[in-house]
Amino acid sequence: MSAAEIRKQIGGSWEERGDGWWLSLPPEQIRAAAGIMLAGGARFAALVASPGSQGEFGLSWHWDLKGTLLSITATLAAGRPAPSIVDIYVGADWAERETRDYYAITFEGREATPTLMLRAEDAPGMMLPPAEAGRP
């Protein structure tokens, strides 16, 4: 499948930018989009979380197909879990675990999200401001 065909199958208003193609979706549509990416032969590249000003998070999942970047963003309301795509892309496992380490975001649809960079006994959310992470 070509990048254009993948974009067409996923639908929505894709925006072409200097670094690739970007699309905004509701979080509940991410898994379906990931399934189309895999069927199209796209390689999972990265998951990026960015904290917003009201406790929400901007999440972006990035795929590569023959050098074309396909990025899908979703806004996660404060305290809401993100959809896990580990059962679709096993390579997303570390990315989701690291996101939990950094921002205490939980992932729905996987049995457990163990720590990756932190030790097992550490509280997640090391990139959050101390008050939000429950640290002194």
Place this chain on the structure above:
Amino acid sequence: MSYRIPIGPYHLALEEPYKIELDCQGERVVGATLKVGFNFRGIEWLAERKNITKAIALMERVCGICSNVHSMTFCMALEQIGAVEVPPRAQYVRVVVAELERLHSHLLWAGIAAELIGFQTLFMQIFRLRECVMDALESVSGNRVNYSMNRIGGVNRDIDHPEAVRQAVRQVQDTMSRTLIPLFTTDQTVAARCRGVGKFSLAEAIAYGAVGPVARASGLDTDMRRDQAYLAYNALDFDVPTRTEGDVLARIVVRALEMLESCRIIVQALERIPPGPLHAGDIYTVPPGEAVARIEGPRGEVFYYVRSDGSDTPTRVKVRTPSFANIPTVTAMVRGCDLADVPLIQAALDPCYSCTDR
């Protein structure tokens, strides 16, 4: 009889911390779990608290081998946000340094692989050759680890001694094509240790998100230098070696052939480097915005996401290193292998735990 062998955090092959727990039945590995994070430094957290000039120096500390690609990719993300045009000469200088870095990284890896195979003489030969490349890097930058070449909008230094670079490239080209590649591809000891070991299919490469030589050795034909043609790469002729066997031998062959391609690129870049400025002036801030920059590092795609609010400090910096993508693939590669092959399979990834942990 089933049993679990915990190995690490002291690594089997490299002096970096990492833990693997192997589930075995007799001598056969049936599963593996990994633990990383022993080297965690919180570089993303630090980068979001430093001005971008200081963050460039910080990014060179992500990795002690491919230090240049990290500062370069970070600068490229900022250049994209700020629509900063990098002068052509600076683009060629970046290409030369990036390819020299690939040579020394691949040679380091090849030396370690040779030692693991039990080929001490080859290890010494390769490290002697690597020294020539390190000398060339020193002639360009004055440094052997952190080169401090990159700045937003260009480079800090010119290539003042191109002949020193050419000489190193000639040595690598001669030794690789006359001695090392025939050895790696035809020697019976190498083949016996590496052929059919650590198999990793194309479908697995896609699902795991493998990058670089690991992906290309499994038939995933991907290379950012060709596919995205950043810097001056679209003006240079080179091939992207791939293999479909997906074993340790294929990973060795891909890297060996890549070294010859890097030599070709450097020779062309030095011939065609245009005159002109080295940078676009002093830039300490970029406008608000976000960008992803990706380049082909020695170990594969380096992914940077940077967001700016217009101040001199980035609001978000995400670093996804090639080893972060490649190391989990070891769980698939060791499944069903002999216990004795695990060190070689791990080393064949060319893993960097400093990069992974950041």
